[in-house]
Amino acid sequence: MFVVFTWLASWLVYDLAGFDPATRLGQALHFFVEDVSKILFLLVVMIYLVSWLRASLQVERVRGFLAGRSRAGGYTLASMFGAITPFCSCSSIPVFLGFSAAGIPVGFTMAFLLTSPLINEVAVVMLLSLLGWKFTLIYILAGMAVGILGGFLLDLIHAERWLQSFAAKALQQASAQTATADDGEAEAISWRDRHEFARDETRDIFSRVWKWVLIGVGLGAALHGFVPDGWIQQHLGSGQWWSVPAAVLLGIPLYSNATGVIPVMESLIQNGLPVGTTLAFCMSTVAASFPEFILLKQVMQWRLLALLFVLLLVAFTLLGWLFNALMPLM
């Protein structure tokens, strides 16, 4: 089905623009046009579909679903909602406070907030079109595992002790009242509303991510062309245990969203970087970012922020090692 985009790229680059398919530049351009057109097309279709489906699922409803849940199912459910609701870093504070004010444990809230930037329809489209469904599935499971376990650990150590006082007070007051699960009566939503919501979302998300697709695919293509064959495998292969934590540390200052970093992942994997190392690098770039942490400072004390940061770094490193060890067996 995707072969259309190969034709399109051949026609544009070789026939219309007259580049020679035998040259490196011609091939790089072809690769760029094919990937960009394919991804942008899939993005529009997928964002529209997913937005259409979730038009009636607002954070207020998610809160209704999560309030009063038992611990066992709560983390998984919160992480799942995090995966399907869209994420914008400016909404993390209102969501955190809104959840807390409904008496939802910090662990559930963080399971939601940690999973949300890692998994979204844009990331899934990129992964599917560049790295295939197997890798996509692994990525989704790994992302949810980070959210679920992270949330669980934060509750285990009573992270609510280290919230800013007004947030802690809101949580306490709400927990004192018996929270009950409320399956959140959906407001009736017409087909027309759905379409308008989906159209606005598609326009909004697309206008934010298209340039990242260009940058990401461009970087991927450049890496492809300029890193000598075998160099990565030789120097950063799975034999070097330290390459995973190094990849995680390198990912922190490189703040990007999933859109920009996934084409780079593809290129790294094709150049021989082990899957676990690549996964660790990608997650660290997407989820552990300074701007995000500075925002969270409004509701958390430094101690909790630092803890969360270390937790994420350890989690990504462990995941990286795990997949490096497992992949050769698969």
Place this chain on the structure above:
Amino acid sequence: MKNIEVLGSGCTKCNKTFEAIETQAKQQGAEIEIHKNTSPEALLTYGVMRTPAVVVDGKLVHSGSIPHTADIAEWLK
């Protein structure tokens, strides 16, 4: 004279909302007092979970997106 607050942590959408209301007010000749409120406490007070949110005379009228011009015009009447 209406008192309008735009709640949100200062993201692009919040700024755009602020500007949209200012522009519309000028166009309508409505007298308003508008300011941004970035404090997280305000979000709790009004129970807002999606920003930008708009509060007119102490009442929450909108949250979660840049409001449509027609809605703004309605609030300013």
